[in-house]
Amino acid sequence: MANRSKRDISGTVVIPLPPREIAPGAVHVPGWLSLDEQRHLVQECRAWATGPVPIRHTVLPRGGVMSVQTVCLGWHWQPYTYTRLAHDVNGEQVADFPDWLGELTHRALTAAYGRTTHTDPYDTALINFYDGPAKMGMHQDKDEKSDAPVVSLSIGDTCLFRFGNTETRGRPYTDLQLASGDLFVFGGPSRYAYHGVPKVYPGTGDPATGLASGRLNLTMRVTGLR
Numbered sequence: 001m002a003n004r005s006k007r008d009i010s011g012t013v014v015i016p017l018p019p020r021e022i023a024p025g026a027v028h029v030p031g032w033l034s035l036d037e038q039r040h041l042v043q044e045c046r047a048w049a050t051g052p053v054p055i056r057h058t059v060l061p062r063g064g065v066m067s068v069q070t071v072c073l074g075w076h077w078q079p080y081t082y083t084r085l086a087h088d089v090n091g092e093q094v095a096d097f098p099d100w101l102g103e104l105t106h107r108a109l110t111a112a113y114g115r116t117t118h119t120d121p122y123d124t125a126l127i128n129f130y131d132g133p134a135k136m137g138m139h140q141d142k143d144e145k146s147d148a149p150v151v152s153l154s155i156g157d158t159c160l161f162r163f164g165n166t167e168t169r170g171r172p173y174t175d176l177q178l179a180s181g182d183l184f185v186f187g188g189p190s191r192y193a194y195h196g197v198p199k200v201y202p203g204t205g206d207p208a209t210g211l212a213s214g215r216l217n218l219t220m221r222v223t224g225l226r
């Protein structure tokens with residue numbers, strides 16, 4: 001279990017807020033990752049960003065380019081499918097989804113839901129890096145052939161995260177902040193809720209994570225593919 005009390009950049013002890021249910025099946029666990037875990041994830045993400053399939057701005061089918069940069073593990077996501085080979089980047093196979101990340105994901109599910117959740121093994125992670133004005137529009141995560149919850153970890157600058165409903169991109173939605181170390185899980189009735197990142201607040205991250213600026217987000221998923 002992560003050490004739940006930590007110090008902020010000024011050395012003040014910060015006791016994270018308890019888990020909060022944002023919508024049925026959608027739970028925010030502030031400050032879930034320890035600083036050491038965040039540091040480790042930043043190091044690993046730096047390595048994954050270099051290859052075998054380097055991090056890139058994903059190109060959308062109609063020619064738009066996403067402002068975030070993304071690198072994938074296990075399966076390569078390109079709009080709107082998962083493949084083993086990164087045909088839209090360099091044709092290589094993405095890095096494996098490591099066992100330790102699957103274990104961290106299952107611990108995260110237990111922390112969010114307060115019970116063990118049985119799912120097929122998690123087999124992919126999408127790692128997004130937000131720098132400068134990068135953001136993400138409202139969308140559903142629906143390219144997976146599995147209803148297993150999406151498990152999201154955030155490191156670095158705080159963002160505004162908008163978590164909506166399963167019917168439309170618009171209201172009703174809940175705006176919350178995801179800060180460094182926060183866990184957010186959405187499953188059950190919220191699995192296909194629209195969500196997005198309208199804004200990242202520059203300079204709000206703690207450089208002790210190893211990330212001097214910007215925001216990293218990892219989402220672990222079950223693709224349901226073989």
Ligand SMILES: O=C(O)CCC(=O)C(=O)O
Binds near residue numbers: 136
């Ligand atoms: O950056 C985030 O917090 C959300 C990322 C996301 O929604 C996605 O990768 O599908």
Ligand SMILES: [Fe+2]
Binds near residue numbers: 139140141195
């Ligand atoms: Fe998403």
